[in-house]
Amino acid sequence: MERAAAIDLDTIDLTAIALPETGELLIHDANAKGLVLRLRASGARTWVVLERVGGKTTRRTLGSVRQIPLEAARRMTAALPAVTLATPDAPSPAPLFSPDARISDLMPRFLASGEKGRWKTSTVRNMRAVSDTHILPLLGARRVRDLTPEEVARWQLDVAAKSSAIRMALSTLSGLMLYAEDHGLRDPGSNPCRGLRKKQRSKRGQILPTDTVRRLWATLDKLHVAMPDACDAVRLLLLTGARRSEILSLEWDRILGPRAVLEDSKTGPRTIWLNAPARAILDTRRETHSGQYVFPAARIDGPMKVLDRAWALIRKEARLGTLRVHDLRHHFASVAVSNGIDLRLVGQLLGHHDIDSTLGYAHLATGALMRSATRVSERIDRSLRGEGSRPPLRQPTRRAMPAPAPTAPTREATHG
Known part of the structure; x- marks a missing residue:
């Protein structure tokens, strides 16, 4: 593992730093003690916080550099519970594990x-259950460095044959292997769970009819005086594709210009991108809401928790x-995919943890793919004819056809 001296990360392009040929490179931020930019040969660029706990240095991963801006990562580091943050000159601690460490x-x-705040309590409980039931009894005696993709594939089939918890079990084992990489027990990028599906892919997504979107928006305008918070929350859900919990718990200091940087979500830290209509809603609310939360609860100190009654x-x-309410998120994703936005970008917009979650919308990309294929074939046809960038010749028609009447723009393009 390579280590670099602390530097001011404001002065460099974080996405242009050369990756190490092997292993990983740690670059310490000179302006935030403990904050480290971790570069891996596999291409990953992540924020990591180094902490000294009980005389040992541990790592806490914040998230991807592409999703968490530098200033947000610094604030997240400053907001961590009081611990001694490690410095680049601190001596390297003794390894936590033997090179022959086993999964158990x-x-x-x-x-x-x-359990220290990285995962939700319910997640830890489920991971512990599948570990005790499906991982340790079958794989616990295996040395971490020796576990192969073939063994994991066989184990997955065995567990799937007798339990519906295979998705959680595979996610837990995969996380354990990444943890092993972080502690030098496996080579970076050698996760033997990579490529195995954690769940069945299914078709998802539905573009709401234009009339439906128009009726919804008109209803929000009509009911706004009676329940402004709920109506604004629904508008933001429709405009951003965010999860309900992400919008309702949104805090003002997490909004940085055109994005909201969340320290925690269903899939960990992530960014919600705010288009112009969404920012206009937030700007209007900021004039009358000066507390911590964008959508404060009515009777207690905290954010709104539910929308059920208002949504009904x-x-x-x-x-x-x-x-x-969740169908508004599906509508956002469906409109994006149908209009040719790359699935990986859609996944980032939605805050998906992996591409498998986004592939459920792949069937909606047919029209965009056909248009792209047509453009490519026309360009190839022109080059074969030696016509450069000129459009292909058209045969004259006997009778000119009337041009189709222009169609009115739909609200779907604005509010989808």
Whole structure:
């Protein structure tokens, strides 16, 4: 592992720093003690906080550099519970594990690392359950460095044949292998769980009809005086594709210009990108809401927790049938994919942890792919004809056809 001296990260392009040929490179931020930019040969660029706990240096991963800006990473580091943050000149601690450590040796420390606020309590409970039931009995005696993709594939089939918890079990084992990489027990990028599906891919997503979106927006305008918080929350859900919990718990100091940087979400730290209509809603709310939360609770100190009652009234007034609040997120993703936005970018917009979660929308990309294929074939056809960038010749028609009447722009493009 290479180590660099502390430097002012404001002075460099974080996405242009050369990656190490092997292993990883740690670059310490001179302006935030303990904050480290970790570069891996695999291409990963992540924020890591080094902490000194009980005389030992431990790492806490904040998230991807592409999703968390430098200033946000510095604030997140400053907001961590009081610990002694490590410096680049601190002596390297003795390794926590033997090179021959077994899966049963790592699992307790791996789970303990998540209990310190990295994962939600329910997540830790489920991970501990699948570890005790499916991982340790079958793989616990294996040396961490020796576990192969073939063994994991066989283990996955065995567990899937008798339990529906295979998705959580595979995620837990995969996380354990990444933990092993962080502690030098496996080579970077050698996770034997890579490429195995954590869940079945299914078609998802539905573009709401234009009339439905128009009725919903008109209903939000109509009911705004009676329940402004709920109506604004629904507007932001429709405009950003964010999860309900992410919008309702949003804090003002997490909003940085065109984005909201969340320290925690369902999949960890992530960024919500705010388009112009969304920013206009927030600017209007900021004039009358000066507390901590964008959507404060009515009777207690904290954010709004639920939208169920308000959504039932909105849904009835707009004649939306059984439409769920979460369907607004599916609509956002469906519009994005159908208009040719790359699935990986859509996944970043939605805050998906992995591409498998986004691939459920792949069937909606057919139209965009066909348009792209047509453009490519036309360009190839022109080059074969030696016509350069000129459009292909058209055969004259006997009778000119009337031009189609222009169609009015839909609100879907604005509010989808």
